[in-house]
Amino acid sequence: MQHTADKLADWLLSSLELKSTIFHVGQYCGTWQASTAGRQLASFHVVLHGECWLHLPASAEREAHSLRLSTGDAVFLLRDMPHCLSPDPHPPARGHESERFGSMSPLVSPAGTSALAVGGVGIACGFFEFNSALDDMLLSLLPDHIVARRDNPSLDGARAVFELVRAEALRNGQLPSPVISRLTDLLFVYALRALRTDDEIDPCFWSLMRCAEFAPLVTAIIESPGERWTTDTMATFAHMSRARFCKHFVEISGQPPAQFVTLIRMKLAAAMLRSGARTPDAAERVGYQSESAFSQAFKRVTGVQPGAWRRASIAHDAVDMQAAAETTSAAALH
Structure with a gap:
């Protein structure tokens, strides 16, 4: 664990x-x-x-x-x-x-x-x-x-x-x-x-990770975001009935299962876009067959369209690289 x-x-x-x-x-x-x-x-x-x-x-x-x-x-x-x-x-x-x-x-x-x-x-x-x-x-x-x-x-x-x-x-x-x-x-x-299993914390993602019933599911979603993670398939993965799964998931995480999966997928997609992936490729890799549906979900979570996110991320990284190069150059002069 x-x-x-x-x-x-x-x-x-x-x-x-x-x-x-x-x-x-x-x-x-x-x-x-x-x-x-x-x-x-x-x-x-x-x-x-x-x-x-x-x-x-x-x-x-x-x-x-x-x-x-x-x-x-x-x-x-x-x-x-x-x-x-x-x-x-x-x-x-x-x-x-x-x-x-x-x-x-x-x-x-x-x-x-x-x-x-x-x-x-x-x-x-x-x-x-x-x-x-x-x-x-x-x-x-x-x-x-x-x-x-x-x-x-x-x-x-x-x-x-x-x-x-x-x-x-x-x-x-x-x-x-x-x-x-x-x-x-x-x-x-x-x-x-260092968050420990005996720490008392409010319902959140970390609570899921520390729960033996849900930690394998969280890991599986992160490792395979393109799988069809419906409420039913997640309940089956966790060996629970749909009703029991939804009840315990919300109690422990503080959010519905579908919303949690969307958050995980958008985080992974954002990292792909930042690395230069095209929007259709990122969408497919996190389980969206429709680029339009992916773009709507991405904007709902991040506030911007995937293409705008990708361009802004690349520009931000370029600025960071330039600043690092200038710092290294200054250090060499001293």
Whole structure:
């Protein structure tokens, strides 16, 4: 099952155009409350030292809950959602979950003494931007938040990344290092891979992947998107009646089977188009006999026609290659 988890994590991450930006890095002492809510962006918090609490109010999908965070823990909020960090284990009053108060001081004192020696809670906070037109679709396949625990055995590699984050944070308390943003991208990769079967998450794609009844089906759809994946054939594959299959699928994933298959197919088709495949070829490979029907489905999911997506992707890749070449050339001159 863990091999399947890693495989599907890599499959999802291959299409996420992730870019992190640092909002602030510093230390809180006394009474305080921090939040990145209200900016219409995904966000993250990394605890550099000390302890605090993450408070998440109730939503339509879950009850309110509070999580204790310690040094090396990180939380990734994949939607803009009400929340806050605070030193208080008790959540704020209803309606005040995303308020901010208290002052943040630099991690490094003017004399150069690390703030780690004087207590408080050190935090690096920032935002995620997902630049692909498919990102909203892909994010719908993930939980709305992921908590990465430092003591999780699956995060051995992430601990080394965290130490680099903390070292960068301590270099200059007045001006957050841009390197932290790139390191946070890596932390997100580890966090996604480390989602465990005992983590409590809302219904989503990840829930399907972790369910022994559905993981083989998910893998089969990804590997053979051109097959005729109707509700009946999927129910047969999962050895369930149609009624039981639909009920459990929606309960675990949060979406109907047909919608899930369409999302998977469009993601795969988008990757093919980006690689230069013609629209008719991409359509056939993901199970559409009609190019028109494929184009309608693709636009419904991504907001653009397949041809426009292909041209924009090729142009975007060309810009990235030019930027990389310029960076390499500049480095050679030095």
